[in-house]
Amino acid sequence: MSGIESQHDDEIVIIGAGIIGTSIAAFLAEAGHQVLVIDRTGICEETSSGNAAALAFSDILPLASKGVLAKLPRWLADPLGPFTIRPSYLPKLAPWLYRFWLASGETAQANSLEAQAAMMRLAETEMLALMKRAGVLSMLREDGSLELYESEAELKAAQPGWDAREKAGIAFWHIRGKELAEYQPGLSPRFVVGSFVPDWKTVSDPRLLGQALWAFAERAGARFIKGEVKSLSTANGKTSIGLADGRTISADKLVIAAGAWSHQLAKQCGDAIPLETERGYNTTLPVDSFDLRRQLIFGGHGFVVTPLETGIRVGGAVELGGLSLPPNYARSEAMLKKAAMFLPGLKTTGGRQWMGYRPSLPDSLPAIGRAKGLPNVFYAFGHGHLGLTQSAATGRLIRDLVSGQTPAIDLAPFNPQRF
Structure with a gap:
């Protein structure tokens, strides 16, 4: 097949039909723009299909933290740990790790946290409103989250993060003893304290939500074609x-x-953006597990367990290994083995393994803005997990940017050229 694809006048083309591209399509089509979405597979079929289903509006802490690179030898030594780097990939990763180290400085970290908090406030407002307009609020779950610790010392080490959340107005409380069993029956007694975030939300299934939001965008006039983008000029x-x-x-x-492929396209637009890939793994077990x-x-331990409409998802962790190395599903198996210890009644048979590519920038903030010197090209990628x-x-x-309106929040911290 060749030739020029038939289009509408003044059409906005979005490359990528994951949850980011789908949401952008919904907003633009609602506003009356002609929208065409291109993806090599389909709507929310790749990384967006297998995430942990969390609307993590309280997750404002950047991945980079003080002293984080001191842990590098341990990451290299433990290929099944919560945060690991493939040794063969380390030379290519070095420039990203240097920027990651810079982002872990006190001032840089504080700036990232402030920007992330503003982004999360907007994210909560806009997601709930979008789900309401799309008629999919039935897919929202408001059960809160429970973060678990094996000792009071472990909670104490995590306390600065909770202090930062409290400063940002995020509600939470710590629970102990019998109260833990009330929040989640069947926990291993090794967990002595938990932190409950009441406003934490999840969705019934991330792939199904993405496809429901696409249906809303399509009703507003958005179009989709399947294709793999090779060149831009x-x-x-x-x-x-x-x-x-x-x-x-x-x-x-x-x-x-x-x-995770966005930086390759941005390079063709004249921007060198240090995007790396947090490879995430999971296993989705049957609903009755x-x-x-x-x-x-x-x-x-770097993972979560989530109840979905379609199963129980055990996954998370971070593996920095780029786009071309083969998956290491031993990481999925390691998390599942731990989950069985932490939830002694968990049935671990009948699961589906998965790996996805989370696009990650060194300061944990996405790139949202215009391409350098190309006012009609916009970037929206690098959201990590x-x-x-x-x-x-x-x-x-x-x-807001496409329509020439003042953005809802200050976009300076998300400037694609900030690196």
């Missing part, structure tokens, strides 16, 4: 998008929201 204020099958699409405005009341967070959480906020912000 700009001339006379338009962007030419070359697909692998030979088709060419001309965009009046272009939004790059292709997740455990009587799970809410999302459980095992922060010391917060893509679902921040998707509606990103849709609102891109709509």
Whole structure:
């Protein structure tokens, strides 16, 4: 197949149909714009399909923290740990790790936290409003989250993070003893204290939510075509998008929201953006595998267990290993083995393993803004493990930029050229 794809006048093309691209499409189509979305697979079929289903509006702490790189030898030594780096990938990762180290400084960390808190306030407002307009509030679960600790010392070590949340106005409380069993029956007695966040929300299934939001965007006029983008070029204020099958699409405005692959497209637009990939793993067990009341967070072990409409999802952790190395599903198995120890009644058979590519920038903030020197090209990527959480906020912000309106929050901390 070749030639020019038939289009509407003044159409905005979005590359990427994950939860970010889908949300952007919904906001733009609602506002009356002609919208075309391109993706190589389908709507929320890749990384957006397998996340932990959390609307983590209280998760404002950046991944980079003081002294974080002192842990590098331990990460390299434990290929199944909560945060690991493939040794073979370390040389390529070094420039990103240097920026990650810079982001862990006291001032940089404080700035990231402030920007993230503002983003999360907008994210909560916009996601709940979008779900209401789309008629999908039935997919929202408001059971709170429970983060679990094996000792008072472990909680004490985490207390600065809770102090930062309290300063940002996030409600939580610590629970102990018999009260833990009331919040989640069947926990191992090794957990002596938990932190409950009452306003933490999840969704019934992230893939199904994304597809429901797409249906809303489609009703507003958004269109989708399947295709793999290979090349971008700009001339006379338009962007030419070359697909692998030979088709060419001309965009009046272009939004790059292709997740972990976005930096490759941004490079063709003249921007070198240090995007890396947090490879996340999970196993989704049958629905009846455990009587799970809410999302459980095992922060010391780097994973969560989430009740979904479609199963019980055990997953998380971070593996920095790029896009081309093969999956290491031993990481999924290690988390599942731990989950069985932490929830002794958990049935671990019949599960589906998965790996996804979370797009991560060194300071844990996404890139939201215009391409350098190309006012009609916009970036919306780099949300790390917060893509679902921040998707509606990103849709609102891109709509603001495309429409020439003042963005709902200060976008300086999210400037794609900040590195």
